[in-house]
Amino acid sequence: MASHSHAQPVGGPLNKRFVTFMAIFLGVWAVVLLFRFIYGIGVVSGLTDYYPWGVWIAFDVVTGTALACGGYAIAILCYILNKGHYHPLVRPALLTSALGYSMAALAIILDVGRWWHIWRIPIGGFPDSFRYNWDSALLEVALCVMAYVGVLWIELGPAFLEKWKATSKSSALVGFATAGLKFYDKALIWIIALGVLLPTMHQSSLGTLMLLAGHKLHGLWFTPWIPLLFLISCVGMGYSVVVWESSLSSNLFKREKETSMLISLSGAMVVVVSLYLVLRLGDLIISGKTGLMFTSGWLSLVFWGEIALFAIALLILASKQRRSNFSNMLRASILLMLAGSMYRFNTYITAFQPAPGQSYFPSFLEVFITFGVIALEISLYYFIVTRYPILSGAPAEASAR
Amino acid sequence: MSIDRRTLLKGLAVAGAGAVAPVEASEKYAEAPPDAVGMLYDATRCIGCQACVTACKTANNLPGNRYNPPRDLDGYTKNIIRIYEGEDESSYMKSQCMHCIDPGCANACMIGAFKKREYGIVTWDPERCIGCRYCQVACPYNIPKFQWDTGVPKIVKCELCNHIIHDPDTGTLREGAMPGCCQACPKEAVIFGKYTDLVEDAKRRIAERPERYWGPDGEPKIFGLTDGGGTQVLYLADLSFAKLGLPTLGDEGIAKQAREIQHGIYRGFIAPVALYGILGLVIWRNSRQSKKEEG
Ligand code: SF4
Numbered sequence: 001m002a003s004h005s006h007a008q009p010v011g012g013p014l015n016k017r018f019v020t021f022m023a024i025f026l027g028v029w030a031v032v033l034l035f036r037f038i039y040g041i042g043v044v045s046g047l048t049d050y051y052p053w054g055v056w057i058a059f060d061v062v063t064g065t066a067l068a069c070g071g072y073a074i075a076i077l078c079y080i081l082n083k084g085h086y087h088p089l090v091r092p093a094l095l096t097s098a099l100g101y102s103m104a105a106l107a108i109i110l111d112v113g114r115w116w117h118i119w120r121i122p123i124g125g126f127p128d129s130f131r132y133n134w135d136s137a138l139l140e141v142a143l144c145v146m147a148y149v150g151v152l153w154i155e156l157g158p159a160f161l162e163k164w165k166a167t168s169k170s171s172a173l174v175g176f177a178t179a180g181l182k183f184y185d186k187a188l189i190w191i192i193a194l195g196v197l198l199p200t201m202h203q204s205s206l207g208t209l210m211l212l213a214g215h216k217l218h219g220l221w222f223t224p225w226i227p228l229l230f231l232i233s234c235v236g237m238g239y240s241v242v243v244w245e246s247s248l249s250s251n252l253f254k255r256e257k258e259t260s261m262l263i264s265l266s267g268a269m270v271v272v273v274s275l276y277l278v279l280r281l282g283d284l285i286i287s288g289k290t291g292l293m294f295t296s297g298w299l300s301l302v303f304w305g306e307i308a309l310f311a312i313a314l315l316i317l318a319s320k321q322r323r324s325n326f327s328n329m330l331r332a333s334i335l336l337m338l339a340g341s342m343y344r345f346n347t348y349i350t351a352f353q354p355a356p357g358q359s360y361f362p363s364f365l366e367v368f369i370t371f372g373v374i375a376l377e378i379s380l381y382y383f384i385v386t387r388y389p390i391l392s393g394a395p396a397e398a399s400a401r
Numbered sequence: 402m403s404i405d406r407r408t409l410l411k412g413l414a415v416a417g418a419g420a421v422a423p424v425e426a427s428e429k430y431a432e433a434p435p436d437a438v439g440m441l442y443d444a445t446r447c448i449g450c451q452a453c454v455t456a457c458k459t460a461n462n463l464p465g466n467r468y469n470p471p472r473d474l475d476g477y478t479k480n481i482i483r484i485y486e487g488e489d490e491s492s493y494m495k496s497q498c499m500h501c502i503d504p505g506c507a508n509a510c511m512i513g514a515f516k517k518r519e520y521g522i523v524t525w526d527p528e529r530c531i532g533c534r535y536c537q538v539a540c541p542y543n544i545p546k547f548q549w550d551t552g553v554p555k556i557v558k559c560e561l562c563n564h565i566i567h568d569p570d571t572g573t574l575r576e577g578a579m580p581g582c583c584q585a586c587p588k589e590a591v592i593f594g595k596y597t598d599l600v601e602d603a604k605r606r607i608a609e610r611p612e613r614y615w616g617p618d619g620e621p622k623i624f625g626l627t628d629g630g631g632t633q634v635l636y637l638a639d640l641s642f643a644k645l646g647l648p649t650l651g652d653e654g655i656a657k658q659a660r661e662i663q664h665g666i667y668r669g670f671i672a673p674v675a676l677y678g679i680l681g682l683v684i685w686r687n688s689r690q691s692k693k694e695e696g
C-alpha cells in the first residue's frame with residue numbers, strides 16, 4: 001500500500017565536527033547521570049516534595065511526546081482521511097515520533113526514583129502479577145507509551161528492511177528482510193490502526209493525570225475537559241513538527257519541500273485549533289470562571305499569553321491565501337508548538353500550586369540532563385536519515401554536506 | 402453557585418467520552434470501612450511539646466531528634482507539630498497522613514504500592530513502588546515525601562504505625578497498642594481509636610463545650626468528617642482550618658471525580674476496542690481504493 005519508493009538515504013559521510021561535538025556533550029551528560037543515580041535526584045535537580053514533577057516530566061515526557069505526534073497527525077490524514085498524497089511525509093514523521101517517544105521513555109527512567117522496579121508495570125506487579133490499578137491514569141499512560149514505542153519502530157520497520165534487502169551481504173539478513181516486507185504488506189493496516197489508537201488514548205490520559213491534582217491546580221487550568229484539550233492540542237503540535245521537519249530537512253539535506261501537501265494540511269489545522277479554543281474558553285465561561293481570567297494576577301497574564309498564541313496561529317492559517325505561503329506556515333507552526341507546549345507547562349508546573357509559599361525552578365543540571373536527552377535524539381535522527389531511506393524528494397545536490 | 406454547572410459539565414465530559422454514568426467507580430470508598438481506625442487531634446489540648454515528633458521517629462526508626470526538630474514533613478519525618486501565630490491568636494497544628502477514606506495517593510499509584518488496607522490504613526509497599534511520585538501530586542494534603550538525597554529513595558509517610566498496632570499473623574489489632582505519637586502525648590491531644598468512636602468523641606466534645614471550639618472564625622467544625630470525601634484522622638481546633646494549613650476541599654473527593662472521568666472513557670474497554678476496529682476498517686478500505694487507482 002504505502003509506496004515509499006521515492007525515499008532514499010541521504011548518504012554521504014557523517015559530519016565530523018557534529019559527531020565530535022555530540023560525543024563530548026553526551027559524555028559529560030553520562031557523568032551527570034551517574035551522579036543522579038548514585039547520589040539521588042535532589043543532587044541534580046530543583047525538584048521538591050511540593051513540586052515532585054518538573055521539566056523532565058513536563059517537557060521531556062508530556063511536551064516531548066506531544067511534539068512527537070507528527071507520526072500520529074500524519075497517520076490520521078493519510079490513512080484515515082485518505083489523503084494518500086501525504087505519503088512522502090509519513091516516514092520522516094514516523095522517525096521523529098519513534099525517536100521522540102523513545103526519548104520520553106528514557107526520560108521516565110531517569111526521572112523515577114525506584115527505576116529498578118519499572119519492569120513490574122507491564123506485568124502488574126511481582127510476585128503477585130496482573131494486579132493493575134485501573135483507577136490510575138498513569139498506568140494507562142505507562143502501558144500505552146510502552147506499546148506505542150514498539151508500534152512506532154515496527155511502523156518504521158520497512159525503512160530498515162528495504163535497506164537491508166537492497167544492500168546487505170548476508171543472505172540470511174536479505175531473506176529475513178524479504179519475508180519481513182511481505183509480512184508488512186498484510187499486517188501494516190492493523191499496526192497503523194494501533195498507531196492511531198494508542199496516541200488517542202494516552203495523549204488524553206496525559207491530561208487526565210492532572211485531574212487528581214484537584215485544588216492544587218489553578219481553576220483556569222483545572223477542568224474535567226483536560227483529557228480532550230490535551231488530545232486536540234497534540235494534533236496541532238504534531239502538525240507543526242511535520243512542517244518544521246519538512247523545512248529543516250529540505251534546508252539541511254537539500255530535499256524538495258512538500259509545500260502543496262503542507263498547505264492542505266494547514267487547512268485541517270484551522271478546524272483543529274478552532275475546536276480547541278471554543279472548548280477551552282467555552283468551558284471556562286459556562287462553568288462560571290470568567291472572572292478568574294482577569295483576577296488571577298500573573299496567572300491571568302500567562303493564561304492570555306497561552307490563548308493568544310493559539311489565536312494568532314489560527315488567524316494566520318485562517319485565510320487560504322495566507323496559509324499558501326510557506327513562511328506563514330512556518331510562523332503559524334512555531335506559534336502552535338509554543339502554544340501547545342505552554343499549555344502543558346502551565347498545567348504541569350506554572351498553574352500547579354500545591355501549597356502557599358512553595359515554588360519550583362529547575363536547576364542547571366536538571367535542564368542539562370534534558371538537553372542531553374534532546375542531543376541524543378538529534379544524533380540518532382542524523383545517523384538514521386543518512387543511512388536509511390527515510391526522506392523523499394530528490395536531493396538537490398548529489399551529496400549532503 | 403457554579404457547582405451545579407460544574408457537575409453538569411463533568412457529566413457531559415463523561416458522556417462525551419462515550420459512556421454512561423459509571424456507578425461502581427463512584428461508589429467505591431463512599432464511606433470509611435466498618436473496621437476503620439484513626440486518630441483524633443484536638444489542637445486546643447496540644448501544648449506543642451513535640452513529644453509526638455520524637456516518638457514518631459523512634460517508632461519508625463527514622464533519624465533525627467527533638468533538639469533538631471524538622472520544620473516540615475520530609476523523607477525522614479512522618480509527623481510534625483507546627484505553630485500558627487496570627488494577631489492575638491495562635492494554635493499548634495499536627496500534620497501526618499490523614500488516611501483518607503478515598504485516598505488520592507492510592508488512586509494515583511499505578512502499581513498499587515499505595516493501598517488502603519485492613520482497618521482503612523493507607524500503606525506503602527517498597528516492593529512495588531517505582532518512585533514516579535504521582536502520589537505526591539495526587540495527595541491533597543501534600544503528605545507523601547520522597548528521599549531526594551539517595552540513589553535508592555523511598556516514599557515516606559505516616560502509616561498509622563501499622564507495624565505496631567496491627568498483628569500481621571492474626572490480622573487483628575494488638576491489644577492496647579497505639580501509634581507512637583498517641584502513646585507519647587502527655588495531654589491526650591492526639592488519641593487513637595475506632596473511627597466511629599472518634600467521630601462520636603469529637604461530636605461530644607463540641608456538644609459539651611461548644612465555646613471551646615467556637616473560634617473567631619465561626620462555628621465549631623470537625624475537619625475530616627466530610628472534607629475531600631472524609632478522612633480517618635480527624636481534627637478539632639478553635640481557629641479556621643485554613644489558617645492551620647489545611648486545604649478547603651469539597652465534600653466529594655477528587656479521587657472520585659478523576660475515577661469517574663477515567664472510567665467513563667475506558668468503560669469496559671469498549672470505546673478503545675471499537676475505535677480500533679473502525680480505524681482498521683477505514684484504513685483497509687482506503688488502501689484497497691488506492692491500490693485500485695494505482696493498478
Ligand atoms: S492524606 Fe494523602 S497520603 Fe494520606 S491517605 Fe490521603 S491522599 Fe494518601
Ligand code: SF4
Pocket residue numbers: 509510511512513514515525529530531532533534535536537556
Ligand atoms: S512514587 Fe511509588 S507509591 Fe507513589 S505513586 Fe509512584 S509508584 Fe506509587
Ligand code: SF4
Pocket residue numbers: 446447448449450451452453454482493495585586587588589590591
Ligand atoms: S505530644 Fe501531644 S501535646 Fe505534645 S506536641 Fe504532640 S500532640 Fe501536642
